[in-house]
Amino acid sequence: MTTSQRTDGGVHRPSRAVLKLVRALSHRAAELERAPQELRRAAREQITALVRAEATARVRGLPAEELKPFVGRSIRLGTLINAGFPTIGSIEATPRHQLTMIPKVGAQTVDDVLRAAAEYRERLIRNSDVRFDPDHRTPGHTRLLGFLLAIRGADAAVAGLHDQVARFRERSAPLLAKAAPTASALWRWTLPFRPTTRNEARAALVELALLAGESDTLKLADAIGKAERAIDPGAFDPALSWQLYLRDAASVNALLSTLGASDAQEDVARGHLGPELRRKIDAVPLDVGLLKPTLTLRQYQVFGAQYAIHQERVILGDEMGLGKTVQALAVIAHLAAQGQSRFMVICPASVQVNWLNEIDKHSRLRAFSLYGNDRESNTRLWLREGGIAVTTFTTLGRLELTEQVKLSVLVVDEAHQVKNPQTRRAQEVVKVIDRAHRVLFLTGTPMENRVEEFRNLVHHLDPARAALIDPADLLHGAKTFRRQVAPVYLRRNQEDVLKELRDKIEVEDWVRLTPADERAYREAVATGNMMEMRRVLLTSQDSAKLQRLSEIIEEAVEDGRKVIVFSFFLEALSILHRRLGDLAIGPLVGKVSPQRRQAMVDELTDRRGPAVLLSQITTGSLGLNVQAASVVVIADPQWTAGAEDQAIARAHRMGQAHAVQVHRLLAKGSIDERIREVVEEKVLLFNEFARKSDAKSSDARAVDSAFHRPEVLDDPAVPLDHRMIIAERYRLGLA
Structure with missing residues (x-):
């Protein structure tokens, strides 16, 4: 039998195997690409079920009096309660006809109370969030955890295999189309008068067979197989799931937050800014392509990055623990994706290593340490190649090679450390600010002692706006102060955006x-x-x-x-x-x-x-x-x-x-009592001017001083620490 005879007579048998293999791999790749979305849909269903079950259980145990705001005065709710139905659950669990048999309780009362209970439950559901509690591990929460871990695996797999799948699809798709007829036993008769098409089909089949056997294809098939096992929510052992959660609760909860954000949460994430400014900031299309897929930005973090990009020179004053670092990285990654190349982070020496680690962990950007023995060589490399230079306040003044460099973004971490413009540290930072297109101050405590400190930070970024701020306003000017700094100051607090935080x-x-x-x-x-x-x-x-x-x-x-x-x-x-x-x-x-x-x-x-x-x-x-x-x-x-x-x-x-x-x-x-008195007064100042940002109510709270000290102890001409020592000496009879 000649080669052509074998090819013509028996080609459909091997072709079926080759076509089946390549088609199956293409199908599995497509299924993998759809997996993140499908898993998210399933996770949302699980979240809804959990929230509904928890709300229902909670409503059942609540006193029936809770329904009073939801029923009219004419409804005899008290009669139902006195008849032996003290909780909402006891009312709902009783057949309707039995409730209507209670003296002075008619059908209208029963219907209105049952409707109110349902309305109460739905309102509770709308305002509820899922929280993972490692100390109380329910089957429902464990199942949801499996979905979230699977989503993380799917996101990482899709991102990691994107280029390989694209190359495989680019080569296989046209070959599959040409070789498809060869899978039929009648293919020689279906194309009897088109020898050119038959030859193209044979050639495509041969190329497909070669493609199927290539090492890259085999590696892709193996990688997809591993990914398929990693994205199966049921494949996660419950104990292992909770162990993985405890190891990286931040990223798991960040992913959870993206699956069930309410309108109220979205509003808080945006700091309740004015509608016009909000629309402009929301219109910034944040490009996160240079961030690693293992990093999930929360909604408020996305908005924080958009805010910094749009406003250009701002203080990001989010409360500690809300991820100011990753928001700054998102800003840098976005601008790097747009072709900008030089970025700098100035921070305390104690966190410089942490910045280098975070850049490597969460982004595809290159970081250069302009600190220590390799400072000069790394500076030259950064100037040549671009990337993120990470230096410290103390090193900044010694970076002679960078004195004329224009920066796309300057990030100043722990920016409250430059609140005093008279210090050399602040003066060195201001020099760099003048050479930066965008500046992002990061600090969870922009005002530790006086409103003037906050004003100084604003002055570094926007002198004209700072000139409008009158520090003498004190508490009576808190509302005005917050309105004046809104274009340069954004703050969100933990209780506003971290609903899962214990x-x-x-x-x-x-x-x-x-x-x-x-x-x-x-x-x-x-x-x-x-x-x-x-x-x-x-x-x-x-x-x-x-x-x-x-x-x-x-x-x-x-x-x-x-x-x-x-x-x-x-x-x-x-x-x-x-x-x-x-x-x-x-x-x-x-x-x-x-x-x-x-x-x-x-x-x-x-x-x-x-x-x-x-x-x-x-x-x-x-x-x-x-x-x-x-x-x-x-x-x-x-x-x-x-x-x-x-x-x-x-x-x-x-x-x-x-x-x-x-x-x-x-x-x-002891002196501890005096220190607490001083701190409590400072807390009031911070809450009014800095903590609220534009994300809290606009009315300043009236605050009455709680101090009752002898006049000499309140004399501002005497240094505070001296007054406190004098107070202790008087108290102990040592004066």
């Missing part, structure tokens, strides 16, 4: 001084040394604070929780480290390198069972993500609410899977 339980743990405390404290007050007065409360021979701290840690260990302890004083951390032994990690202090700081956080995260990270508050409160800890202890009160909030936000942030317990250790009859 509660933060804050406790002030007041202790009474022991005799040893009192002796050490009186001696410190007599010296007039403020730092010594604060320090001895933690380091005396029988410190009441350390006793209480030991109890808190002991309780946390019994519950299997991890703890982070913040203190300003190195001696106190050293004492704690000796007491805790192997349970302790750290201490994380200023002299520890940024790499070692991250290693300490990683050790806390990776430890099985309880552990305690000890950190100096001035070092560990910036740039670190410590979601592994769910107990936070502030061992000594700080002078600003922002300092404590920064520290707490290391744990209570996006990705935290547990409720966070915050303990503030405070000593009665």
Whole structure:
């Protein structure tokens, strides 16, 4: 038998196998591409079912009185309640005809009450969100978790295989069309008078056979097979699913947030900006092609990036833990995709390594460290190739090669550190601002002490707008202040946008001084040394604070929780480290390198069972993500609410899977009481001017001072710390 005879007579048998193989692979690739959307649809159905089930269960147990706002005054709801139906569930569970038999309860009353119950339930459903609780793992939540993990796998697989699938489809599609007739046993007779077409079909079939056997095709088939297993929600073991969630709760919850955002959430995500500005910002088509598919931007983060791109020079003042870093990366990635090439991040040295890690983890952009021994060589490389230069406030003034470089985007992290325009740090940053097309200040605490500080930050970005702001407005000008800074200041708070974030339980743990405390404290007050007065409360021979701290840690260990302890004083951390032994990690202090700081956080995260990270508050409160800890202890009160909030936000942030317990250790009859008084006044100032942004109610709250001090102690001509020492001396009879 000749080759042509074999080809003509038996070609349909091998052709069927080749065509089937190539078509099947094409079909599987198409199914994989559709998987993210199909999985999202299924996940939304699961979310709806969970929310409805939870709302129904909640409504059933509520008192029937809750329905009063939903029924008219003429409806005899009280009669139903007194007849033995105290809850909504008890009313709904009773047949309608039995309810109508109750004296003075007619059919209209029953119908209106049942309608009100249904309306109440639907309203509750509309305003409800799904939360994962690792301590209460229901089958429904476990199933939803499987869908979310499958979606993440599908997104990553589709993005990772996009180029391979495109090449395979480009080659196989025309060949499949030409070779399709050869699969039929009658193909020789269906094309009897078109030998050219028959030859093309044979040739296409041969090419398909070769394509099917190529190593790239075999690798693609293997990769699709692995992806298919990874995107099956039922393939995830429940225990493994929860383990994966605890390891990366932030990205899982970010994905969840994109599946069920309500109109109210969308409004908050946009900071309740005016409709005209909102429309302009929404019209910015954010290009995230240079961000990795493993990063899911939440809705408010997308808007934050759009806001920064459109407004060009802004303060992103989102509360700590809301992902300001990834919003800045989204801005840079968008502009890089548009062909812009040079970007710079200025940050404290303590978070410089974190920035480099985040850029590598979440983007396809190249980062250059303009810090340390390789600063000059990396600077030349960055100038030649473009990318993101990451430097520090202290290094900035020594970057001579960059003095004339124009920047597409300048990001200043922890921007409150340039609030004083008289400092060299602020002056160096201003020089770079003048060479940047867009500037993005990142800070969760834009105003720590005075409104003037906030105004200074605005001045760096927009001097004309800052000139319109009168710091003397104080609380009475809060509404005006927020309106004036709205075009340059956007802030969202955790409770507004992180619906899944577990509660933060804050406790002030007041202790009474022991005799040893009192002796050490009186001696410190007599010296007039403020730092010594604060320090001895933690380091005396029988410190009441350390006793209480030991109890808190002991309780946390019994519950299997991890703890982070913040203190300003190195001696106190050293004492704690000796007491805790192997349970302790750290201490994380200023002299520890940024790499070692991250290693300490990683050790806390990776430890099985309880552990305690000890950190100096001035070092560990910036740039670190410590979601592994769910107990936070502030061992000594700080002078600003922002300092404590920064520290707490290391744990209570996006990705935290547990409720966070915050303990503030405070000593009665000590300087701690005076510090808390000062901080409470500063909290009021921050809430009115900075926290609200344009995302809260527009009316400034009236605030009455709660201070009752002798006139000499309120004399602004006397430095505050001196007045506080004088107050303590008077109180202790040492004046």
